[in-house]
Amino acid sequence: MYTMDNLKHLGALEKNASPAMKAFQAFDKEALSDGVIPKKYKELIAIAVALTTQCPYCLEIHKEQAIKAGATQEELAEVTFVAAALRAGAAVVHGTHLMNK
Known part of the structure; x- marks a missing residue:
């Protein structure tokens, strides 16, 4: 059930909910970038x-x-x-x- 191959389907999420996916990706990138922490x-x-x-x-x-x-x-x-x-x-x-x- 859990295989890293499933991550290939992230493109389908982006295709079907592009604004939300792009917003999530930007948020995730910013939250995990080098900062005070x-x-x-x-x-x-x-x-x-x-x-x-x-x-x-x-x-x-x-x-x-x-x-x-x-x-x-x-x-x-x-x-x-x-x-x-x-x-x-x-x-x-x-x-x-x-x-x-």
Whole structure:
């Protein structure tokens, strides 16, 4: 189901919703460009989000971009555990809604 070949269909989205797709692409490019937060950190943030949302496309794309921006294997490993801690923490604090008041 999830194969990078599916990204070939992005052209169909652009063809059928060109203004929205172009706006998204411009937004995505700007959001992830070097700024006050360096590109490497932005890509590591994107990886943490992708690990949390479990998007295989984002994982692959942002892993490549993070490495190009200088991310190390150690940083990729650490970001994995940051995402895991946040996801687990969310489950724990949501568990408070289950407790009798």
